[in-house]
Amino acid sequence: MTTTFFLVGEIAGCGLLSFPWALSRTGWVGILIIVFFAGAAIYTGNLLGRCWMMVQQRKLEYSSQPVRHPYPLIGELAFGAPCRQLISCCVNFTSCGACVAYLLLVAQNLMTLFPAGITSYGNWLIMTAAALCPFCWLGTPKDFWPIALCAVLTTTVASAVILAQVVRDASRVPPAFHAPLDLKTFLMAFGLLSFGFGGHHVFPTFQVDMKKPQKFGTAAAISFTAILCMYIPVAAAAFLAYGSNLQPNVLVSLHPGYLHSASVILMTAHLLAGFVILLNPVSQEMEDRCCIPNCFCFRRVMLRTGIVGLLLFVALSVPQFGAIMALIGGSTMTLVVFIIPCMCYLKLSSMKGDWVTVEVPFHEKVLCVEIILVGAVGGAAATYSALDALTYSHFSMPLYLSWR
Template sequence: FDADEEDEQQQQRKVSSGDGIHHKIEEEDGEDEEEEEEDDALATPRWPQSYRKSMDIYSHMPSPSLNFLTSPNVSRSSLLSTSLGKHYESATSILDPLLTDQEFDKDEKRLTPSMPPPPPPQSHIVTVSSETRLRKTSSTRISPSSDAQDYHHLQLPKQGCTFFQATLNGINVLAGVGVLSTPYALKQGGWIGAIILLLFAVVCCYTGILLRKCLESEPGLVTYPDIGQAAFGRIGRLVISIILYVELYACCVEFLILEGDNLASLFPNARFSYNGHKMESQKVFSMIAALFILPTVWLRDLSLLSYISAGGVVTSIIVVVSVWWVGAVDGVGFRNTGSFINFGNLPVSIGLIGFCFSGHAVFPNIYSSMKDRAQFNRVLQLCFLLCILMYGGVAIMGFKMFGAETQSQVTLNLPKQFVASKIALWTTVITPLTKYALTITPVALSLEELLPTQVSKNHFASVLIRTSLVTSTLFVALMIPFFGFVMAFIGSFLSLTGSLILPSACYLSISGRRIPKTQAIICVMTIFIGVIAAIAGTYSSVTGII
């Protein structure tokens, strides 16, 4: 009997201990479920969901195939086919799901062959650390977003971009209107600006490679905002998106100022008056340019416009050749000299140079579109090498030609009697007319996301948003018609932040202690230099505007 009683007592102790363990496991499972729910809420990508789609169009991503122009799934609605008050179901909706989860998983694997496989499922997780929670926030949950669905919907070719096509896309993003102000940057800062131009090209190429490492750190990272979310959560995604969108908006302001300046140079005798009040020709031409641009921003399908604007590489080459022709063949010559360094205006020079290499918003899209992503570093290096030749060539030639008389746009200095000068001027005028709509579209789509679904499907709401954006950029251009100082502000406050500070900060946050100390020191130094240059350049440019 004593033995039986002892056995019963031991069995009761086992049962009670088992119940305790069971209750403990249930409590831990409940905590895990709560943490997973929090992680799911954090991992679900919010605004902006249209970033990848709009940036693909902006950077001319569908270049490998002309089938994009005739894709039956691309929305063809425009003012000619859709009334302003009519509700329509756009095939390119940025909010409606386009694929089921299974279909998306298959297509995602097909479109991103070089992405590392997702981590194996963990069925017995008792505790979740803060680091694990951050990793889960930035993991594969990001990929099934509207961004990815819209990316699939663009029907990019299965083979992806070749090395040559990716290089053209990169140069098309980097080689813009900044080439016109490089001589002015040397005038502001002195010949040391040429050295700074080279150093910035090297550093920006390096930070572009850092973005690639961020993309490869975890599966599902595709765009710059995705990297921000992986590094700093939703706040990082929001901050990076706002900075990039404000930069695009400011570039549209620059386009209108550019149009007014160059058209006024082409028609110097134009006079405008209203009720006896004389109006500046530069401002009137900016308003005329805005009227011509307005119908292009109403278009829902910008694929044709993206192919036209892809000639940005050609237009930059035309400007370079025209400046050389005026100096070498037409007899202007390269006789002027200048000081080596001008400390007073050096921050403005740094801002102008920073504007030239602000392509990081699109680099992740170029990387994702490549057939062989292992060549991405070579693509970046070649893009920056060719751009430094163009920027440096125009900077040195323009400053040697006009010296202290160099204006904010080198085209304004070119003698009007020469054919090469007129070619450069008209090329400069035509280019923004095609690039404006592509540049403002990402901003418009991001604002449409903030509207209720039924309102965002209304074509009138879309037209109203885009018209308001054009009107507001025109208002800013009329109030601040200083091309050089506005560009310096964009380059200092926005471009340096997006090209130097944020890539380094995101890489440090994502990689943590896994990176070598030398690389960590380089990233910290890049952030420090970027912050100092951004503060000094922003202050100097704002002072110049005021």
């Protein structure tokens, strides 16, 4: 159950806010894409859990000692050191990019919550990063499970509050206009939808701390089902109510009122908790590379504070969270969520040695190949669209250049 809380808390935030806009750019076919991504994410999450169980069975030392970066370890056992480095880069880029998007969303939420002019967007970013620093010093997920519980509760209540506000707005806004589909924005929305179900880069980190790691697949299935039940009603209702006028952050599209304020507060609390959860695998790996002991110490505080400071600089430099999420969703998120789990599972299952042989049914092999192909083609197209949105002609000026 604790793992389920971590999974929902880590995944649900950005998708709840960005899926309405994504649906407005894909049309009703977006619902089918959401369901497909949810099913594929459940399956590949289960495969990743099986991969870690195979690693523990074949390398007994990893079942009796703490492991700071289990996902790269899976890749190394399957395909060697190059795969370990690839996964490590993907995990770090995905986690850090998601944390940047979370910082930007929190700052935007705070600007809508407080009176205009109280302070600037950049200052909200700095204050948010400073407030998060002490929580990022905590060791591993088992040390901050209350944060995961807070993330789940705030997201669940927020989804109901946002839905209620959308229903109220539906009778007060002009009839929704649904613009014709555009290929570039469709592909960018595809990347956003992929991002909304991406959390696999930290899944093994949660599984390592489980008392019964063999039950990780069950936790993943429960989590994604719960997330799907939050995503679809909010996205569909907002799409019907606002149409193509939806903003990348649905909270900006809501009419002011007590429900709007409540949803902003709840989602801000979730994003703050999600930031701590997402950044933890990166911090653990950096500590391992820097030979920092696995305990609370001054070196840990300095390293993790430096990581938060670096993410703050990126957020101030590239204040476009929609394009950032689409880029991550189409590139590294697609790799770590859909492609790598399938490839590692097929490879580890085919390996022979002094362990129990794993037989993969033919239909599972076909399913894995299909997920790999869809992920590769869709991810490449979404990445191209996101990069186009980040070109100079669409680029927002870094926030610190406007300071005097």
